[in-house]
Amino acid sequence: MRPSERDHSGIADSHDGTGDGGLDSIFGVEGGTYEPVGEREYPSRVERRRRQSYKRGSRVLVSLAILAVVAVVATIYLVTGSTSKPQDYSGPGTGKATIAIPSGADGAAIGQILFKQQVVASVGAFTDAFSANPKANEIQPGSYNLKKHMAARLAVVALLDPATRNAEADVVVTEGATVLDVETRLEKVLGISQHNAIVTAVASAAKLGLPSNYGKLPNSPEGFLFPATYTFDPGTTAQGALQRMVLRFISEDRDTGFATEAKKMNVAPYEALIVASIAQAEAKFPTDMPKVARVIYNRLKAGMPLQIDATSAYAAKLKGLDPTKVIYAQIDSPYNTYLNPGLPPTPIGNPGAAAMTGAVQPAAGNWLYYVNGDKAGHLAFFHDEQSFAKAVEKCHANNWGCA
Numbered sequence: 001m002r003p004s005e006r007d008h009s010g011i012a013d014s015h016d017g018t019g020d021g022g023l024d025s026i027f028g029v030e031g032g033t034y035e036p037v038g039e040r041e042y043p044s045r046v047e048r049r050r051r052q053s054y055k056r057g058s059r060v061l062v063s064l065a066i067l068a069v070v071a072v073v074a075t076i077y078l079v080t081g082s083t084s085k086p087q088d089y090s091g092p093g094t095g096k097a098t099i100a101i102p103s104g105a106d107g108a109a110i111g112q113i114l115f116k117q118q119v120v121a122s123v124g125a126f127t128d129a130f131s132a133n134p135k136a137n138e139i140q141p142g143s144y145n146l147k148k149h150m151a152a153r154l155a156v157v158a159l160l161d162p163a164t165r166n167a168e169a170d171v172v173v174t175e176g177a178t179v180l181d182v183e184t185r186l187e188k189v190l191g192i193s194q195h196n197a198i199v200t201a202v203a204s205a206a207k208l209g210l211p212s213n214y215g216k217l218p219n220s221p222e223g224f225l226f227p228a229t230y231t232f233d234p235g236t237t238a239q240g241a242l243q244r245m246v247l248r249f250i251s252e253d254r255d256t257g258f259a260t261e262a263k264k265m266n267v268a269p270y271e272a273l274i275v276a277s278i279a280q281a282e283a284k285f286p287t288d289m290p291k292v293a294r295v296i297y298n299r300l301k302a303g304m305p306l307q308i309d310a311t312s313a314y315a316a317k318l319k320g321l322d323p324t325k326v327i328y329a330q331i332d333s334p335y336n337t338y339l340n341p342g343l344p345p346t347p348i349g350n351p352g353a354a355a356m357t358g359a360v361q362p363a364a365g366n367w368l369y370y371v372n373g374d375k376a377g378h379l380a381f382f383h384d385e386q387s388f389a390k391a392v393e394k395c396h397a398n399n400w401g402c403a
Contacts, residue, residue: 086124092154093119093147098166101159102233103141107131110139114155118148125152135160142231143169171230173245175352176280179222180317182350186241189232197238207239208246213259214270223273223347224249252353261360267297276359277347281310282370284377289358291381295367296343304368306337309403314348328403372400 097117101110107130111123120126129152130136139159143166146158158164171185179202186198201208205221221242226249232241253259262272279292299306313323315333329338334345351359365381369388372395373380382388395402 086128087121088125089121089149089151091149091151093150095148097146097148098143099146100143100169100234101139101141103231105141107136110159114146117146119146119150120152120155121149122152126155129153129156133157133160140165140231141233142166169231171232171241173225173227173230173350175227175355176277176349177225177227178314178317178349179220179225182225182242182245186238190236190238190241194238201238201242204239208242209250210246211250211253211259211269214273215268217270218346220346221246223277223350225350226252227350227352252356256353256357258356258360265360267360271343272359273351273356274343274347276351276355277349278306278308278310278344279358280351280355281314281349282308283355283358283379285379286354286358288370288379289355290361290363291358291365291367291379292370293359294362294365295370295381297362298366298368300342302368303341305339305341306343308337311335311337311344311348314344371395372402375400377401 097119099113099117099119101113105113107127108123111120111126111130114120114126115123132153133156136156139156144159144164145166146155146164150158169189171182171189173182173185177185183198183202187195190198202221203219205217205219208221208224210217210221210224225242225245228245228248230241230244230248232244258272259269262269265272267275275293275296278296279289283289283292296306296308307329309328312326312328312331312333312335315331315335316323316326318335319331319333321331328336330336334340335348337344366383367381369382369385370379371382371388371391372378373391375398377400380391382391392402394400
C-alpha cells in the first residue's frame with residue numbers, strides 16, 4: 001500500500017459512525033457543536049470598542065451643551081447685568097453724565113445709551129422701568145444732564161423732567177425768526193466750525209427740498225423754516241438740519257391745506273406765504289393777523305404801495321444794519337415797500353401757524369390802515385386816512401410804540 005492510500009484510510013478509520021468524531025478531536029470541542037474560539041472572542045472586542053466610542057461621543061455632546069448654556073448665560077448677563085433679575089442701582093446717583101438721545105430711540109436704545117454712560121447698572125433694569133412708567137414714551141430726543149449710578153426708575157423720571165433737558169442743545173426757531181436768526185442758532189448748536197457749511201446750505205435752497213407746489217421760487221429758504229424746537233442727532237449736517245425744518249413746513253402745509261386755500265383765493269401759495277410773514281412781523285396778537293392780511297390784500301387790489309415798516313426793517317437786517325437806525329421809506333432795497341409796489345420778493349421771516357392761517361383766511365373788512373391802538377400792542381384798523389392820522393397822533397402821545 002502506497003503512503004497516500006495509508007494516510008487516507010487512517011483518517012477514514014477515525015470516524016465512529018456519527019460523522020463528528022474527527023472534528024471534535026481536532027478543534028477540541030465537546031458536544032459536537034462547531035464554535036471556534038477565535039470567532040467567539042471577536043464580537044466582544046467590537047462591542048467594547050463601540051461602547052467606548054459611544055461614551056466618548058456622549059462626553060463631547062455634553063461638553064458642547066454646557067458651552068452653549070454658558071454662552072447664553074453670558075449674553076444675558078452682558079445685556080441685562082444679571083442672569084435673573086437685572087442689576088440696578090438703588091439711589092439717585094452721583095456725579096454728572098451728559099447723554100444725547102437721538103430721534104426715534106425706544107426704551108431699549110435709550111437703555112443702551114445710559115448703560116454705556118454708566119447712568120444705569122444694566123439695560124434690562126432700564127427697559128423694565130421704562131415699561132413700568134406709562135409716560136415713558138413721552139421722553140423726547142435731545143441732550144440731558146443726568147447723574148451716574150442712578151436707579152433705573154429714577155433715570156426714567158429724570159428724562160421726563162424738563163429741568164434735566166439741556167435746552168442749549170436745541171435749535172429754537174421762533175415765530176417770525178429770519179434765516180439770519182436761524183443761521184446764528186444753528187451755529188451755536190452745530191459748532192462755530194460749521195459756519196461756512198451753514199451759510200452754504202442757506203444759499204443752496206434748491207437742495208433743501210422746498211415744496212414743488214409753490215411754483216418757481218427764488219433761491220432762499222426764507223419762510224419755509226417752520227417755527228418749532230428742533231433737536232438734532234450728533235453729526236447732523238447744516239443741510240440736514242435745514243431740511244428738517246423744511247419738512248416740518250411741508251407737514252404743516254399738508255395738515256392745514258395752506259397752499260390749497262391760497263389757490264381758492266386766486267393767490268399764489270408763495271405770495272400767501274409772503275403775506276403771512278408780514279402779518280407775523282406786524283401783529284403782536286394772533287387775532288390781529290387775519291386783519292393785517294386783509295389790509296395787505298385791500299391795498300394790493302387798490303394799487304396802493306404797502307408802506308409797511310417791517311419789510312424795510314428786514315432789508316436793514318440783510319444789509320447788516322440796525323433796523324432802529326434807518327429811515328424805512330428811504331432804504332435802498334427791493335424790500336422797501338414805500339418805494340416799490342406790490343409784495344417784497346420773498347417772505348421777511350418764517351411765519352407760524354396762526355399767521356399762515358390768517359393769510360389764507362383773512363378777516364372781512366375794507367381797512368387800508370392800521371396802527372397800535374393801546375399800550376399792549378393791539379392794532380386799530382381804519383379805512384379812511386383821516387381817522388388813521390388821528391390814531392397815529394394818539395399812539396405817539398401815549399408812547400404806544402409807533403414808528
